[in-house]
Amino acid sequence: MTDRDDAPERTPEERRADHAAIDRLADELLPALVAKLGASGLGELAVREGRWRVRLRMPGDGRAARRPASPGRSTSRLEGRAAAVGQPGPLPGGQPLPPAVAPASPGPATPAGSATPAGATARAAGHAGSEGTTGAADPGSSPTRVVATSPAVGFFQPRARLAAGARVRAGDPIGAIDVLGVPHEVVAPTDGIVGATVVAPGDPVEYGQPLLEIELLAPAPAPAAGTARAAEGA
Amino acid sequence: MFERVLIANRGEIALRILRACRTLGIGAVLAYSEADRDSLAAQLADEAICIGPADARRSYLSASALISAAIVTGCDAIHPGYGFLSEDAGFAEAVAAHGLAFVGPSAEVLERFASKEGTRRLLAAHGLPTIPGSDGLLRDDEHALAEAERIGYPVLVKPSAGGGGKGMRMVRTPRELQAALRVCRSEARAAFGDDSLYLERWLEENRHVEVQVVVDRYGHGVHLGERDCSVQRRHQKLIEEAPTPALPEAARAELAERAIRAVVAAGYENLGTLEFLVDRDQGFYFIEINCRIQVEHPVTELLTGIDMVATQLRIAAGEPLGFSQADVDFRGHAIEFRINAEDVAHDFRPQAGTVERFWAPGGPGVRLDSHLYAGYEVPPYYDSLLGKLIVWGPDRPSAIARGRAALDELVVDGIITNRAFHRAVLDNPAFVEGRVTTSLIDRVGGAAFLAPRS
Numbered sequence: 001m002t003d004r005d006d007a008p009e010r011t012p013e014e015r016r017a018d019h020a021a022i023d024r025l026a027d028e029l030l031p032a033l034v035a036k037l038g039a040s041g042l043g044e045l046a047v048r049e050g051r052w053r054v055r056l057r058m059p060g061d062g063r064a065a066r067r068p069a070s071p072g073r074s075t076s077r078l079e080g081r082a083a084a085v086g087q088p089g090p091l092p093g094g095q096p097l098p099p100a101v102a103p104a105s106p107g108p109a110t111p112a113g114s115a116t117p118a119g120a121t122a123r124a125a126g127h128a129g130s131e132g133t134t135g136a137a138d139p140g141s142s143p144t145r146v147v148a149t150s151p152a153v154g155f156f157q158p159r160a161r162l163a164a165g166a167r168v169r170a171g172d173p174i175g176a177i178d179v180l181g182v183p184h185e186v187v188a189p190t191d192g193i194v195g196a197t198v199v200a201p202g203d204p205v206e207y208g209q210p211l212l213e214i215e216l217l218a219p220a221p222a223p224a225a226g227t228a229r230a231a232e233g234a
Numbered sequence: 235m236f237e238r239v240l241i242a243n244r245g246e247i248a249l250r251i252l253r254a255c256r257t258l259g260i261g262a263v264l265a266y267s268e269a270d271r272d273s274l275a276a277q278l279a280d281e282a283i284c285i286g287p288a289d290a291r292r293s294y295l296s297a298s299a300l301i302s303a304a305i306v307t308g309c310d311a312i313h314p315g316y317g318f319l320s321e322d323a324g325f326a327e328a329v330a331a332h333g334l335a336f337v338g339p340s341a342e343v344l345e346r347f348a349s350k351e352g353t354r355r356l357l358a359a360h361g362l363p364t365i366p367g368s369d370g371l372l373r374d375d376e377h378a379l380a381e382a383e384r385i386g387y388p389v390l391v392k393p394s395a396g397g398g399g400k401g402m403r404m405v406r407t408p409r410e411l412q413a414a415l416r417v418c419r420s421e422a423r424a425a426f427g428d429d430s431l432y433l434e435r436w437l438e439e440n441r442h443v444e445v446q447v448v449v450d451r452y453g454h455g456v457h458l459g460e461r462d463c464s465v466q467r468r469h470q471k472l473i474e475e476a477p478t479p480a481l482p483e484a485a486r487a488e489l490a491e492r493a494i495r496a497v498v499a500a501g502y503e504n505l506g507t508l509e510f511l512v513d514r515d516q517g518f519y520f521i522e523i524n525c526r527i528q529v530e531h532p533v534t535e536l537l538t539g540i541d542m543v544a545t546q547l548r549i550a551a552g553e554p555l556g557f558s559q560a561d562v563d564f565r566g567h568a569i570e571f572r573i574n575a576e577d578v579a580h581d582f583r584p585q586a587g588t589v590e591r592f593w594a595p596g597g598p599g600v601r602l603d604s605h606l607y608a609g610y611e612v613p614p615y616y617d618s619l620l621g622k623l624i625v626w627g628p629d630r631p632s633a634i635a636r637g638r639a640a641l642d643e644l645v646v647d648g649i650i651t652n653r654a655f656h657r658a659v660l661d662n663p664a665f666v667e668g669r670v671t672t673s674l675i676d677r678v679g680g681a682a683f684l685a686p687r688s
Contacts, residue, residue: 153285153302179302180332204306207284208268
């Protein structure tokens with residue numbers, strides 16, 4: 001889905017313009033919003049920018065706190081998506097995703113019942129499930145945030161007094177996995193602002209499971225995909 | 235019986251344990267490394283939990299990761315399969331210390347049988363003949379040379395820990411021995427973390443015959459007959475069959491009975507395999523014991539109708555064996571072919587890649603234990619076993635005929651396997667006449683079997 005940006009209704013020029021708009025929003029607006037949302041303790045935040053509407057939602061709706069006690073092939077998959085950007089118009093074959101950013105004004109004609117923003121949404125969230133190795137960051141990481149994943153199998157405890165909105169540097173301890181009574185430190189995979197906690201304190205976690213989101217501070221200079229790759233390599 | 239078992243292994247044996255759990259009505263949780271996320275067992279298990287990265291030292295060989303995974307998923311037992319931590323007394327002890335059951339012998343029993351050299355002495359004391367060998371472990375090169383002289387060349391240098399042919403060399407002269415000691419020590423240290431070696435007299439033209447035993451916690455044990463594993467390459471078994479063509483029925487019965495008497499007397503428990511070398515004159519010598527389920531256990535299952543993994547789980551749960559020697563019937567002949575991702579034409583080079591097509595053979599007396607499926611990516615990190623084809627027939631010729639047909643039916647595209655090698659062995663007169671010795675393939679070379687026959 002990531003590369004299927006070829007909705008027939010739109011000309012290449014329109015597509016490029018949309019991509020540029022999405023990139024600009026992702027690079028400039030989203031980090032600030034994410035920080036604001038994390039610090040505010042609010043569940044959701046929506047702003048309007050030109051003909052685009054950006055909506056952020058904390059993944060604290062129960063989907064996020066996944067327990068390995070559920071069937072494991074889904075255990076390993078991350079769903080929490082704090083930020084996503086949608087593009088106007090439908091994509092053929094695209095799966096419906098909850099719209100996060102949608103054109104505020106009706107964009108190009110949308111066939112009834114198939115409002116399926118995808119494109120950039122997939123780009124933002126589409127790096128999940130790659131081969132995370134160091135337990136640093138990976139599934140669910142996006143251009144605007146990096147997810148700290150579990151370095152071991154055990155029970156997760158976030159660092160005391162580590163609140164959403166706090167600034168952390170790469171390598172700062174952000175919690176620990178209790179493995180048979182021995183704590184294994186979890187460190188921030190990147191500089192940033194502590195965002196949503198994906199698992200609840202004391203929850204059992206598997207190796208590589210997303211624990212905590214770190215929202216990036218500065219807009220990334222590189223294109224979105226490149227940023228995400230760099231984050232994966234962290 | 236257990237409620238939920240953690241499967242601490244991968245590949246075909248993970249699937250085999252899963253199947254045993256299902257038939258016993260036990261929940262099965264699969265512990266997998268990141269490289270095995272898409273494995274068939276991970277998809278079929280009631281639950282699957284990622285325990286670490288592809289590197290086995292941080293996943294399948296990590297005692298803490300496995301035990302933690304069992305606790306996190308609410309398991310009450312861990313089945314280690316074969317290889318990895320299956321015979322590790324320290325692991326068995328840690329599992330028990332966390333209130334979980336280890337599906338295998340207790341730590342104390344594993345400890346008692348951990349040293350090959352010590353086990354030889356122990357079982358010799360209980361009446362098993364052993365190969366003349368060095369007086370204990372080799373202290374240094376001088377001791378090794380003196381002992382080799384006393385035993386008589388050629389001798390086999392063997393590591394006290396581990397198995398699988400690592401750190402093992404046959405030498406014919408003192409000079410070869412000195413060179414081999416260095417190599418074997420470093421191989422043994424790398425593979426088992428223990429570089430102690432001992433010597434054994436090398437028996438020419440020998441066959442590898444092993445006896446399957448099963449002993450419950452109450453000292454009640456039976457043997458499940460023997461298997462012949464003489465088709466080997468560099469001490470790696472490729473084909474196993476039962477009954478052995480090397481011994482007449484009376485000798486087979488005597489071998490099995492002496493084996494079960496000795497291990498019961500020595501206090502063994504759970505499933506185990508005693509390996510023997512059988513020489514030209516049908517003399518047999520005990521070499522080592524494997525304290526776990528074997529790769530080739532289906533051969534015995536087809537002959538006896540006993541589900542050995544289920545039996546292993548029942549014994550580990552503290553149940554009595556529930557049958558006696560008189561209840562065990564041996565019917566017909568079974569042969570197992572290890573289907574490996576290996577390029578026989580290029581010195582059995584291991585292969586990795588994606589299985590594009592996979593057709594399993596079938597029909598009467600045909601069983602395939604394999605974790606393959608079309609689209610499965612064979613990871614490069616682990617052993618090359620893709621599965622096992624096991625055939626049964628009322629007698630050896632009919633088992634061979636079914637083996638030929640089944641191997642012809644088996645299709646694995648996208649990755650090179652040793653299927654053609656097995657097919658060629660089934661047309662080889664030495665195999666058909668039951669004359670294969672353990673050194674045949676190393677002497678002739680695997681590629682020779684693949685050469686077109688006129």
